[in-house]
Amino acid sequence: MPNKLVSSDFFERESVLAAILLTPALLIVLGVLIFPMVTSLGLSFTDLKLTKPGSGLFIGFKNYVAALKAPLFWASMLRTTIFGVSTVLTETCLGVAIAMLLNQKFLGRGFVRGLVILPWALPYVVNGIMWKWIFDANYGAFNAALTQLGLIDTYKIWLGNPKAAMVIVICANIWKETPVAVILILAALQSIPAELYEAAAIDGARSIRRFFRITFPLLKPIIITLIIIKTVWALKEFDLIYIITKGGPANGTNMFSYYIYQNTFQFLNFGYGSALAYLLTILTIGLSMLYMKSLKGGLDVEG
Amino acid sequence: MVGEHKKGGRVLLYAAVLFVCLSILIPYLWLVISSVSHRVELTSIPLKWIPDSLNLENYRQIAAGSSGINASLKYGLLNSLIIAGVATLFCLFAGSLAAYAFSRLRFRGKNVVFSFILVTQVMPMIVLIIPIYIIMSKIGLLNTIPALIIADCAFILPLVIWLMRSFFESIPRSLEEMACIDGCSRFGTIFRIVMPLSTPGLAASGIFAFIIAWNEFFSALILSSTIKSKTISVIISEYSSKVGVDYVAMAAAGVVASIPPVILALLFQKYIVQGLTAGSVKG
Numbered sequence: 001m002p003n004k005l006v007s008s009d010f011f012e013r014e015s016v017l018a019a020i021l022l023t024p025a026l027l028i029v030l031g032v033l034i035f036p037m038v039t040s041l042g043l044s045f046t047d048l049k050l051t052k053p054g055s056g057l058f059i060g061f062k063n064y065v066a067a068l069k070a071p072l073f074w075a076s077m078l079r080t081t082i083f084g085v086s087t088v089l090t091e092t093c094l095g096v097a098i099a100m101l102l103n104q105k106f107l108g109r110g111f112v113r114g115l116v117i118l119p120w121a122l123p124y125v126v127n128g129i130m131w132k133w134i135f136d137a138n139y140g141a142f143n144a145a146l147t148q149l150g151l152i153d154t155y156k157i158w159l160g161n162p163k164a165a166m167v168i169v170i171c172a173n174i175w176k177e178t179p180v181a182v183i184l185i186l187a188a189l190q191s192i193p194a195e196l197y198e199a200a201a202i203d204g205a206r207s208i209r210r211f212f213r214i215t216f217p218l219l220k221p222i223i224i225t226l227i228i229i230k231t232v233w234a235l236k237e238f239d240l241i242y243i244i245t246k247g248g249p250a251n252g253t254n255m256f257s258y259y260i261y262q263n264t265f266q267f268l269n270f271g272y273g274s275a276l277a278y279l280l281t282i283l284t285i286g287l288s289m290l291y292m293k294s295l296k297g298g299l300d301v302e303g
Numbered sequence: 304m305v306g307e308h309k310k311g312g313r314v315l316l317y318a319a320v321l322f323v324c325l326s327i328l329i330p331y332l333w334l335v336i337s338s339v340s341h342r343v344e345l346t347s348i349p350l351k352w353i354p355d356s357l358n359l360e361n362y363r364q365i366a367a368g369s370s371g372i373n374a375s376l377k378y379g380l381l382n383s384l385i386i387a388g389v390a391t392l393f394c395l396f397a398g399s400l401a402a403y404a405f406s407r408l409r410f411r412g413k414n415v416v417f418s419f420i421l422v423t424q425v426m427p428m429i430v431l432i433i434p435i436y437i438i439m440s441k442i443g444l445l446n447t448i449p450a451l452i453i454a455d456c457a458f459i460l461p462l463v464i465w466l467m468r469s470f471f472e473s474i475p476r477s478l479e480e481m482a483c484i485d486g487c488s489r490f491g492t493i494f495r496i497v498m499p500l501s502t503p504g505l506a507a508s509g510i511f512a513f514i515i516a517w518n519e520f521f522s523a524l525i526l527s528s529t530i531k532s533k534t535i536s537v538i539i540s541e542y543s544s545k546v547g548v549d550y551v552a553m554a555a556a557g558v559v560a561s562i563p564p565v566i567l568a569l570l571f572q573k574y575i576v577q578g579l580t581a582g583s584v585k586g
Contacts (some may be wrong), residue, residue, distance in 0.1 A: 017489055018410040025401035025460060026416075028394075032435065032457040033423050039434035101319050112320055114572045118327055121568030121575075124519040125536040126557040130334045133550060141333050144350035155348075175330065180579060187580040232425045239520045243540055260429050263524060270433060277430040284425050 012014065044274035051268050073253065073276070076259040079166070083255055084234035087173045092226055094174070095181025096219065103189045113186070118172040126187030128243025131172040135159055162252025166244050169253050172240050177233070181226055188222040189215070228291040232284050256280060331561075338362075338554035345550050361555035376556055379535035383560075386448055386534060387516035395509050398463030399501070403493060405464065406471035407479075417468075420461045431457055432525050439526060446529045450559075454522040459512045466511065469581050470504030471497065504569035508572035514564040514575075535560045 044063055048056040067073050102113055119127070134141045137157040146152045158164045192215065200210050238257040241247060246256035247262065254262070260280065264273025337345060341358045344351040368377030404410070405417050435454055436445070444450040461470060478500070479492045487495065498505070523534040539560055542553040568575050 013489070014408045015410040018404040018408040018413075020375060021400040021404040021408075021547055022416075023398035025464065028397060028456045028460050029420065029423070030455075032431065032453055033426070036431040036434035036438075036457075037426070039437070040430050043433065043437075048470075098323055101316070101323065104316055106313075106320060108320075112324060114569055115327055117568050117572055117575060118331065120579075121514060121518075121564040122331065122561050123520070123539075123564060125518075125520050125539050126334075126561045129539060129542065129553055129557050130330055133337065133554065134330060134333060136550075139346050139350070139550065141350065144348070148349055173489050175326075183576050183579045187576065236429070237426045238429070242520075242524070257427070264429070264433055265436075270437070274433050277427065277433060280427050281430050284427060285422070286423055302444060302473060 006225040010233055035103065040274050040277060043271055044278045046271040046303060048271040049267075049269050056271070059271070061235075063272045064279070066272065067276055067279060072251070072254070076166075076254050076256045079252075079254065080237075080256040081236065082166070084171060084231055085171075086170050087177065087234055088227055090170075090174050091178045091181050091230060092223060094178045095185050095226065096223070098178070098182045098183035101190055102186055116179050116182050118179070119176045120263065122176065124176070124239035125243055127172060127176050128240050129239075131168060131175075132159070132244050135168055159245060160249050162249055165249060165253050169244055172244065173234075173237065176240075181230070184222055184226055185219060188219055192218050224291065224294070228288055231287055233289075235284055235287075237279060334554050337550060338558045340551060342549070342551055343388055358551065361549075361552045362559070364552075365555060365559055373552055373556070375530055375533070375538050376535065376559065378530050379533055379538035380559070382448060382451075382532055383517055383534040383536070384563075386451045386455060386532075387513050387519075389448075390452045390459055390516045391509055391512045393452070394456055394459040394463045394512055395505055398460050398508070399467045399498070399505060400493075402464045402467035403471055403497065406468045420464055423459050424458070424465075428458065428521055432522055435522070436525055437565055444528050446532050448532050450526045451523055451534065454526060455516045455519060456576070457522075458519075459516055462515070463508045463512055466508040466578055466581055467501070467504055470501055470507075474500050503574075506571070507578050510567050510571045510574050511578035514567055516565050 012071045045060060046056050047059045047062070077288045098116070102109065102116065116254065122130075130222065135143075137143070137155060140155075140158070143152070143155040147155065158162075158168060175187055196214050197210065200214055236257050237255060238261060241253055241255060241258045242261075247255040256276075257280070260273055260276045263269045263276060336352070336354065338361065339357045339359060340351070340354040341356075344354050364373040365376050368374055405413065432454070435450075435457075439445045439450045444453075474497060478496055482492045482496050483489070518536065520536040520540070521533070523532075523537050524540065527533045527537060535556075539553075539556050542548060542556055
């Protein structure tokens with residue numbers, strides 16, 4: 001908002017100044033975001049394959065048609081959906097529960113709030129090798145613990161079973177990503193005025209009712225934001241799969257991002273890979289917009 | 304009655320807190336214990352949970368950078384440090400200037416450009432990395448540190464712009480106006496007034512950006528296949544796929560790679576929380 005005290009000259013050169021200030025950032029945005037996005041779109045209409053000389057010709061929508069006809073595409077989609085729904089739901093519920101817990105008064109609260117951030121700070125790769133090591137068939141701590149507790153007789157090859165491997169990847173993601181939900185919800189909880197609860201207590205509202213009447217409605221915007229972000233992240237999940245299972249066993253954990261990586265950088269099918277990547281982009285943007293729309297009717301979201 | 308109910312509630316509360324702490328600590332603690340165990344202890348059945356004596360051999364090897372599988376880790380650490388450091392500094396510079404423009408100046412297309420920068424946060428990196436890979440290989444930057452710095456900027460820069468813009472919004476404009484009346488130029492107000500006042504915001508964005516860049520794996524995996532530019536994450540990913548992997552070495556490497564982000568996160572916990580809350584983002 002312009003202030004009358006300020007000379008008009010101060011604002012006249014605003015667009016020039018803006019141009020100067022934005023130049024470094026815009027160079028990056030153009031170079032590593034816009035240009036690659038456009039190039040990628042172009043590539044997706046070609047048959048570029050690095051191992052095939054003379055490839056790279058325009059083939060229209062053939063890649064997209066081929067992708068949508070490939071059974072592996074739909075199988076990886078299904079696995080991504082299972083992964084996405086289970087991680088997003090669990091992380092959100094755990095996030096609400098742990099944030100409510102850490103919002104209570106107890107000894108060492110500051111320490112625990114700091115500790116919660118640890119899994120988030122751990123590099124994805126370290127998170128991956130940690131879980132891979134814990135579930136190692138021969139020497140893993142999980143097998144050892146179960147045996148010593150008398151729950152199993154012999155060591156099991158957990159990562160050799162497609163379903164178990166999927167559960168492990170899901171758990172590793174939940175362990176790593178729940179802190180983000182906890183922190184966001186905790187911040188939202190702290191912004192709820194205490195008077196609201198006091199008023200409810202006077203009215204005799206019980207704790208469960210208080211949660212559904214006051215806390216939950218006020219948390220709704222941040223929960224929706226969380227679900228959007230986490231869904232987008234789940235669609236992109238790659239690092240954990242690469243480290244823990246490499247998409248295996250028998251494609252059991254081959255999710256969409258890994259499928260794109262395989263086609264592009266292992267089979268060197270750059271045209272087809274680009275088309276797949278664009279399908280992922282369309283899906284990501286579509287889902288985000290859908291959520292945003294559902295949000296518009298509700299409360300305003302901050303942040 | 305009431306007191307007893309309350310006491311039961313306290314016990315339950317502490318039990319729940321303890322459960323949360325253990326769930327967070329145990330997996331990581333096991334990695335740390337494994338890293339200082341002897342191979343024999345880790346491969347024995349029943350498993351020996353606590354080592355008899357500390358085995359620091361792998362840490363020594365990593366520090367010396369001399370032998371076998373640990374030899375390359377030192378280079379990875381250095382590469383990661385340079386890549387994450389330079390990318391963070393550059394993005395802080397470019398990002399805070401841009402954020403200032405978005406926060407304070409009026410110009411045409413402002414909202415469009417800003418929304419576009421926000422949208423890029425949801426873009427899957429794999430869409431960008433395919434052309435970036437082709438371009439980098441064409442201009443001969445594949446397997447170099449600059450290539451990874453540039454790729455990191457793709458996701459750090461929007462984050463810094465987003466965080467710094469909300470930080471600038473919290474600085475009263477009247478300060479700048481006063482400086483202006485005193486004869487300070489617009490650039491002068493930016494560098495003499497706004498930036499010094501924004502040190503906490505710059506620190507928060509910087510720490511946040513550094514951790515994300517340090518932990519980044521995907522673009523580093525695609526863009527670097529030689530020791531010249533491999534980051535620590537890429538080198539560790541190779542530990543787990545080598546046949547007959549040395550578990551103690553792998554665990555030690557994992558612990559080393561996690562030290563910088565974990566220490567930064569624990570020390571600057573408040574900043575990170577601010578960042579997560581304001582930006583709601585990851586790499």
